[in-house]
Amino acid sequence: MADPHGFLTYPRREPTHKPVPLRLLSFGEVYENFGEDQLKQQAARCMDCGVPFCHQGCPLGNIIPEWNDLVRQNRWQEALERLHATNNFPEFTGRLCPAPCEGACVLAINDDAVSIKNIELEIIEHGFQEGWITPIRPSMDTGQSVAVIGSGAAGLAAAQQLTRAGHRVTVFERDDRLGGLMRYGVPEYKMENRWIDRRLEQMRAEGTNFRTSFAPTLADLAGFSAVVLATGTPVPRPLDVPGRELAGIYPAMEYLTAQNKSNEGDSPRSLIDARGKKVIIIGGGDTGTDCFGTALRQGAASVTQVDIRPEAPATRSPKTPWPMFPLIKRVATAHEEGEYRISGDESAAEIEALGLATRMPGEPLGQRLFNAGSMAFNGVDGQVSSLQCVDIEVIEGKRVPVPGTDFHLEADLVFIALGFSGAERSGLFSELGLQADSRGRISRGSEYRAQASPRFPGFEAPIYIAGDNGRGQSLIVWAIAEGRAAAAAVDRDLMGESALPVAVRPEDKPLAV
Template sequence: MGKVTGFLEIGRKKPPARPVQERLRDWKEVYLPSPEDDLKKQAARCMDCGIPFCHQGCPLGNLIPDWNDLVYRNQWQDAIQRLHATNNFPEFTGKLCPAPCEGSCVLGINDDAVTIKTVENTIIDRAWEEGWVAPQPPAVRTGKKVAVVGSGPAGLAAADQLNRAGHWVTVFERSDRIGGLLRYGIPEFKMEKRFLDRRLQVLEKEGIIFRTNVDVGGREVMGEFEAIVLACGAGWPRDLPVPGRELQGIHFAMDYLTLQNRRCEGDRVPEEGFITANGKRVVIIGGGDTGADCLGTVHRQGALSVHQFELLPKPPAARAPDNPWPQWPNVFRVSSAHEEGGERVYAVATQRFIGDEQGKVRQLQALKVEMARGGGRIE
């Protein structure tokens, strides 16, 4: 696979990124395309490992060693065919997936894993540039109609597969635009929405019908379609039931991110209904990917300061003994948003919010916590 001795000769190299001070002035994507020569070298690090555990890590079962080898050999069109065999939308996963495949890469046992995510993203970018991604309507139609409720990544993938099988597919979306989480949950600096729109145009030309601003009622749909796929997403937020939660200035992440994404789409969002961090001292409760999305948004809106709270202790720099390969490595990571600033506070639990006479939040009380193992469980 690739260059037989590549993993011995070539080190891992991250994709280039725009300078922090430059990217904080706009909402464009952080990362830049990798030079082709660098990319082929990174693909060459994919070793002949015998049993590629990256397959185990990838929820899609992507044929990762195959397309790494094809990239190294400059066979890009074959690479996109192999990638599309298991992945409907590589441009989405290549930008947004946390890359569990890299966590289970065999090379990662005692070296840095192959940059699988970067190779994947570059393959699909090259395919679009070359015109290899084009509408391919099914040759035969079954005559059956299928409704897909929800137009997020799951709904779009289901619609694509059903349409390929020859069914007539209609996708219903409650919001005013197609895309679900891809449209309104993912910040523009992680994935510019032109990439989503580009793929939607292909799906429409292949025969998929999209209907927005529709709150589906089960009986109405059943009368028109032979089958229904429910891909409604998980839009219900997880609340924090502590005293003072009702104060003004405390927001759910999705409410916050959606409003900024609407402005990035060009929508006119009135100031009185907009949530902004401009000129404010911000606390983000939650240290995961969504928290990082909020962090990058806060930076671009011009916050005075920002602290990100995480309930768990700070992860180690390398795998702990109880976190062996090929498990997902619970190690310290720095996202592009963390590179841009802010302070991360670990092992802290929010106890209450305190407000002023106008009912606006002014303070947060929290406790330092310690994780302890008891009966084989973390408490």
């Protein structure tokens, strides 16, 4: 059984972060190593609850109490087996998932939750270091072929499950490299792309085929037994205000992709470079925060993140009671960097590298504004020069501007990070005769089957929808869960039955808000 005194003996601890001036010099990951002894103490905080709500908080149904206690007992290989039983890519979720499991942890009712996410990451990295993670090749060839469109988390999870079930799987990716938003939408200071390449090497050895820089048509998919669409929701939500046409205003993902392509060696510097510029980010979510950290690393003169929402409380809000994902003010590593203040003791090399020459001692590198609405862009000679804002208040559940509170923020670059409005409506969407709901999600049935009406004679392969394009913009852990569940649906339809595990259904709702 678990250590009955662990949560009383050990406080929650997390890996320390590299010093801000050091981590702003590169796009390397910001976390220091977490000692094995400390990790065992953190695992010992898990109470092995009679009803482990962390299972319900996790869309993958991770067997969290079991692998926590196995880590505590130094039984790492068994912990890895438990972890991989429900999650194809713990190295991705351990770096990128916001951990709804921790919000549902029973200990979080009146104490700090178990640091589940950090333990998960250490288990998988320990497994790679020990050489325990090897290709799992299928034991048979079913003779069935499956096309997976999209190589993000959902597509890769579906492809790996179907390959291991014995199907011949080809993943099609329109970008020049595999990984979807994990590669081109997530800054490398959160997850370096080498971890994606490491897992892709395993998948290739298992027999999954990949085609990059290729967006297939129905004609290209002729002959496949089934098709899984895992194309995400790449269409950005627009900001329809005066001045949007000015130069210097970009969708957030365009900016993040440009920097990640530069990190891959495509160009010496990003094609959208914030160095020495006043940057405004509209949107307070994860994508906006990713832009915040990226602009700081590029050496922006100033960075301001504008959030229309009110500042969240420091502790769990009554609006999100346990076991829901708590509504609290979250300080990402990028925000830590924004709070860093110039000491005046920085070396000339640091000042040059970090773009600090225009900053005064004591001045923070960036700031966040809450309850701020974006009303219009102003420009000079076609180039954006400022953003007109107004204070926002909530009246009867609606956000309304406060009269007389207009203010302006100077801007050389603006990034719009207001989320995504759904799947693209061209290409296969049009050819297959797919339908979308009011949120831009592709319509599908209870077993991930799309109601497709292909306009290509003789095309009869069933179409399955997995990930954000069916669920809507969501978390990486949901994408992997959906990819696994869609793979089980494909396998069951092709073979009459399936042993592939299913943790979620399309209609399942998260505990997160």
